[in-house]
Amino acid sequence: MDFIPHDEDTIKEMLETIGVNSLEELFNDIPKDLMVEKLNLPEGLSEPDLQKYIEKLARKNKVYSYSFLGAGCYYHYIPSLVDFVASRSEFYTSYTPYQAEISQGFLQAMFEYQSIISRLTGMDVANASMYDGSTALAEASTMAALITRKKKILILEGVHPEYIEVVKTYCWAQKISIKIVKEEELLNNLDDSVAAVLIQSPNFFGEIEDLESISRDIKNKAPNCLIIHSMTDPTCLGITNPPGSYDVDIFVAEGQSFGNPPSFGGPGLGIFTVKEKFMRKIPGRLVGQTKEINGDKVGYILTLQAREQHIRREKASSNICTNQALCALMALTYLVSLGETGLREVAIQNFQKADYTKKKLAELPGYKILNKKPTYNEFLLECPNLDTFIEECKKFNLLPPLKISKYYPNLPNVALVCVTELNSRDSIELLIKAAKNANKLETGEKK
Amino acid sequence: MKFCEVPLIFEKKVEKQQKNFVPKLDIDVIKIEEIIPQKFIRKEIPIPDIPEVEVVRHFIQLSQMNFGVDNGFYPLGSCTMKYNPKINEKLARLPGFTNIHPLQDENLGCLELMANLIKYLKEITGMNAFTLQPAAGAHGELTGLLIMRKYFETQNLDKNKIIVPDSAHGTNPASARMAGFSTIELQSDENGEVPLDQLEFAMEEGDVAGIMLTNPNTLGLFERKVKEITKIVHENGGLCYYDGANLNPTLGICKPKDMGFDIVHLNLHKTFSTPHGGGGPGAGPIGVSENLAEYLPVPRIMTLNDEIKIITKGDNSIGRIKAFWGNFGVLIRAYAYILALGGEGLKKVAQISVLNANYLRTQLKNLFYLPYDRICKHEFVLSDKNLPNDVNTEDVAKRILDFGCHAPTIYFPLIVSGALMIEPTETESKEKLDNFIEILRKIKEEAENSPEILKTAPHNTPIGRLDAVLAARKPILKK
Numbered sequence: 001m002d003f004i005p006h007d008e009d010t011i012k013e014m015l016e017t018i019g020v021n022s023l024e025e026l027f028n029d030i031p032k033d034l035m036v037e038k039l040n041l042p043e044g045l046s047e048p049d050l051q052k053y054i055e056k057l058a059r060k061n062k063v064y065s066y067s068f069l070g071a072g073c074y075y076h077y078i079p080s081l082v083d084f085v086a087s088r089s090e091f092y093t094s095y096t097p098y099q100a101e102i103s104q105g106f107l108q109a110m111f112e113y114q115s116i117i118s119r120l121t122g123m124d125v126a127n128a129s130m131y132d133g134s135t136a137l138a139e140a141s142t143m144a145a146l147i148t149r150k151k152k153i154l155i156l157e158g159v160h161p162e163y164i165e166v167v168k169t170y171c172w173a174q175k176i177s178i179k180i181v182k183e184e185e186l187l188n189n190l191d192d193s194v195a196a197v198l199i200q201s202p203n204f205f206g207e208i209e210d211l212e213s214i215s216r217d218i219k220n221k222a223p224n225c226l227i228i229h230s231m232t233d234p235t236c237l238g239i240t241n242p243p244g245s246y247d248v249d250i251f252v253a254e255g256q257s258f259g260n261p262p263s264f265g266g267p268g269l270g271i272f273t274v275k276e277k278f279m280r281k282i283p284g285r286l287v288g289q290t291k292e293i294n295g296d297k298v299g300y301i302l303t304l305q306a307r308e309q310h311i312r313r314e315k316a317s318s319n320i321c322t323n324q325a326l327c328a329l330m331a332l333t334y335l336v337s338l339g340e341t342g343l344r345e346v347a348i349q350n351f352q353k354a355d356y357t358k359k360k361l362a363e364l365p366g367y368k369i370l371n372k373k374p375t376y377n378e379f380l381l382e383c384p385n386l387d388t389f390i391e392e393c394k395k396f397n398l399l400p401p402l403k404i405s406k407y408y409p410n411l412p413n414v415a416l417v418c419v420t421e422l423n424s425r426d427s428i429e430l431l432i433k434a435a436k437n438a439n440k441l442e443t444g445e446k447k
Numbered sequence: 448m449k450f451c452e453v454p455l456i457f458e459k460k461v462e463k464q465q466k467n468f469v470p471k472l473d474i475d476v477i478k479i480e481e482i483i484p485q486k487f488i489r490k491e492i493p494i495p496d497i498p499e500v501e502v503v504r505h506f507i508q509l510s511q512m513n514f515g516v517d518n519g520f521y522p523l524g525s526c527t528m529k530y531n532p533k534i535n536e537k538l539a540r541l542p543g544f545t546n547i548h549p550l551q552d553e554n555l556g557c558l559e560l561m562a563n564l565i566k567y568l569k570e571i572t573g574m575n576a577f578t579l580q581p582a583a584g585a586h587g588e589l590t591g592l593l594i595m596r597k598y599f600e601t602q603n604l605d606k607n608k609i610i611v612p613d614s615a616h617g618t619n620p621a622s623a624r625m626a627g628f629s630t631i632e633l634q635s636d637e638n639g640e641v642p643l644d645q646l647e648f649a650m651e652e653g654d655v656a657g658i659m660l661t662n663p664n665t666l667g668l669f670e671r672k673v674k675e676i677t678k679i680v681h682e683n684g685g686l687c688y689y690d691g692a693n694l695n696p697t698l699g700i701c702k703p704k705d706m707g708f709d710i711v712h713l714n715l716h717k718t719f720s721t722p723h724g725g726g727g728p729g730a731g732p733i734g735v736s737e738n739l740a741e742y743l744p745v746p747r748i749m750t751l752n753d754e755i756k757i758i759t760k761g762d763n764s765i766g767r768i769k770a771f772w773g774n775f776g777v778l779i780r781a782y783a784y785i786l787a788l789g790g791e792g793l794k795k796v797a798q799i800s801v802l803n804a805n806y807l808r809t810q811l812k813n814l815f816y817l818p819y820d821r822i823c824k825h826e827f828v829l830s831d832k833n834l835p836n837d838v839n840t841e842d843v844a845k846r847i848l849d850f851g852c853h854a855p856t857i858y859f860p861l862i863v864s865g866a867l868m869i870e871p872t873e874t875e876s877k878e879k880l881d882n883f884i885e886i887l888r889k890i891k892e893e894a895e896n897s898p899e900i901l902k903t904a905p906h907n908t909p910i911g912r913l914d915a916v917l918a919a920r921k922p923i924l925k926k
Contacts, residue, residue: 001792002787003529003532003874004795005874005875011802013877014806014877018809023799026798029669029821031671034673034674034701034702034705034706038794039698039790039793040570041570041785041790041793042790044788044791044792045786045787050538051534051537053786054786057556058541058543059556061543061547061553069548069550072770072771081503083540084503085507087536088506090518091724092722092724093518094513094514094724095523095723096725097725098523099848099853100910100913101909102512102905102908103512103514104509105511106513106725108453108455109506109725112456112926114924115457115925118925119492119494126924129727131586131769132582132769133770162767162770165766165767166766168767169766172765173592173627174625174627208487212486237489238492241489242489254770262549263545264544264547264771264772264776265775266549266771266777267775267777279922285726286924287924288924290918290923292910292913293911293912303915303924304922306919310616310617312617313630314621314624314629316621316624318625319585319618320586321583321618322582322585322723322726324582324728325725326724326725326728327724336456336494336495337499338468339494340492340493340494341464341465341466343492343494348479349469349472352477352482356477374482374484399551406550421469424470424473
């Protein structure tokens with residue numbers, strides 16, 4: 001199957017117009033010894049055969065009834081209208097809106113996205129998206145180094161381990177050093193040589209940091225040090241204080257939770273916001289409001305492009321060109337579908353259901369909650385027999401929590417449990433039952 | 448396209464009603480103040496509550512003010528705006544993919560898909576190993592350059608410069624800076640190609656890590672001396688990076704590996720038909736030659752004796768460049784596309800994309816100045832140089848919009864003054880191409896007889912020409 005409209009006669013006619021005898025002749029400029037005979041690929045498939053084949057692949061993955069897994073990728077309800085909007089051809093088959101006059105739809109949507117992210121986060125300026133939360137955090141780090149002309153980044157323990165890896169990769173190339181510090185060591189490590197402190201809250205362990213006091217302490221000790229706040233599930237902003245209400249310079253987040261499915265971890269959405277004074281340093285596209293040259297109509301256009309690679313080349317603030325615009329459109333659709341009432345309700349339910357689960361699990365003999373601070377929809381659970389617990393979850397068709405030893409080998413028996421608004425009471429009861437069973441089996445084995 | 452002025456979503460009437468998108472709470476109510484300290488709780492969220500039907504109408508109205516490939520001809524050079532097969536949209540939405548968590552165990556379907564895609568991309572490019580992690584072309588460039596940096600670092604060689612031709616995409620020098628390199632710009636010769644003597648001269652400086660090259664280049668011309676270019680770079684201890692933005696016309700024709708490249712990035716959203724999504728998401732896989740495989744980011748998916756292996760650590764790996772696996776949803780579509788076309792189909796893609804471009808080139812050169820006049824590949828570049836009455840490229844581009852077409856890429860590449868970069872792609876019919884030629888013929892006539900129409904264009908779009916200067920001088924970035 002191909003998607004080429006010409007038949008043989010048309011091809012012949014076009015070749016004649018060009019003045020060549022064959023399609024092959026169009027490739028005469030390529031050195032002969034570079035030409036390949038044919039590609040060793042399977043024969044093309046018809047649409048029904050293709051569908052059958054791919055469906056078979058999809059069935060090799062397991063779709064669970066309920067999930068207790070988060071750790072940077074979350075199951076939240078996606079209103080049907082989100083995919084309906086994103087499936088509009090006019091949106092998804094367009095590209096970066098260079099021609100503003102026939103791209104007003106997407107440009108206005110991006111302006112609304114920037115606005116709604118500003119409103120939700122309390123930050124002054126949001127760009128039109130980065131690849132994901134991890135690269136947004138990495139670019140925030142290199143941006144901070146560029147602004148402060150300093151080459152040292154402190155990372156407060158609790159940033160997503162994969163995000164730290166990405167930050168490391170980006171910083172290594174630009175000779176920026178990074179150091180991971182515990183909260184009690186933070187101030188001792190802080191001095192005028194530090195470009196920025198990276199803080200995730202709620203952190204990887206689910207805990208909400210007291211950003212107001214941490215940011216105050218940081219700015220007191222090192223007034224020029226930037227504070228970068230990162231988040232992996234921003235649905236909590238439906239109830240918790242916006243980062244803009246603290247002394248945060250850059251706020252970044254993974255926006256997947258806003259209307260984008262897990263999809264094996266991508267595409268996601270990098271949310272990137274800054275305080276006003278860094279507006280001209282922000283990476284990525286920005287959409288601005290303007291007017292017609294010969295009229296009064298208000299319209300939208302890509303702006304402040306002097307920051308960008310296609311104008312500034314090696315002096316650009318970032319190399320980003322293609323972004324995650326469609327994911328941003330889905331996030332916008334999600335946020336306006338829920339509105340203030342819905343967003344608040346989602347956040348409250350995540351708090352409530354996770355808290356409920358936490359308390360129930362803590363009552364079980366052998367199980368212990370390790371968090372000392374308030375948590376959002378994730379928490380750390382020490383288990384008597386984690387592997388059995390995970391197998392028991394699978395038996396009940398529950399996607400099990402994360403074995404945190406994947407990232408922290410020194411915590412062999414600890415699970416990172418995620419509970420969202422999608423977890424019904426029944427699913428939570430099943431999780432408790434799985435935990436009980438695991439413990440029973442454990443004691444049984446010992447006998 | 449229908450015109451309707453759409454007020455911002457924030458101007459809609461607010462109805463404080465219960466939302467349908469949150470399940471009914473089925474556990475005992477716990478007060479939020481009992482879970483988190485009062486001081487963590489926000490008072491308000493300035494996001495309006497709008498009835499569902501009004502939300503839908505808002506976005507449908509916005510979509511009617513937007514132009515995509517499904518609306519009409521979209522000859523945006525270097526972006527390969529080909530038709531996006533609808534079956535791929537359906538397949539990417541299978542719950543067996545969308546509901547899969549990146550950290551879950553039972554993921555064989557995803558891994559197999561990625562391992563197979565890697566196998567096919569290796570065959571198409573000739574490269575020996577791939578990563579699918581990069582989220583876009585520029586992200587792939589950064590990854591590839593970091594591999595270069597690591598490669599020299601492990602050999603204790605201090606190489607800090609990258610050669611980039613002046614016809615290169617802006618992302619090339621920008622990526623080089625992000626990877627810690629400075630750039631040496633190479634001036635193209637009178638044929639629009641890389642001049643070998645200048646290349647040799649630049650390489651002899653000694654601290655050059657390598658070259659980034661697009662082939663066919665951004666003029667749409669195949670670098671005929673590509674093998675000499677890569678040879679010179681290799682002989683001087685450098686590596687060769689292939690910018691895959693223009694891979695479309697080489698599918699099944701020739702391979703970057705055979706041209707002498709060590710690192711290749713692909714834009715799955717261009718060559719492999721995944722939708723551009725209004726600017727993204729894309730995917731920018733990186734392929735490397737055998738000796739660079741150990742530098743690829745982790746985790747790496749490999750097939751050994753028909754078994755899929757995940758490599759999570761490597762002493763020489765550059766590390767991670769993105770959380771999780773990559774833009775998996777995009778990979779599904781690209782994979783389905785390759786399966787649909789097969790080897791023969793992909794070769795036909797290359798042939799017809801070149802046929803379509805040359806068909807336009809041979810006729811449009813009678814209307815507009817064509818600075819490099821020879822057989823092109825998937826695209827070609829016109830100039831506004833000979834247009835009468837001070838009509839410029841922007842005027843032409845804006846006027847094209849009036850005829851229900853997207854404009855070409857304009858003012859790029861920088862080496863052509865007033866560039867109009869035209870890439871028709873293989874999925875456009877002769878009828879559409881003829882129509883485009885007619886449009887440009889009319890515009891040429893208008894340039895001669897009634898230039899005012901062009902200077903004030905567009906006229907038939909939802910809004911007139913917008914003031915870019917005003918937008919940048921007094922930035923309004925939110926409401």
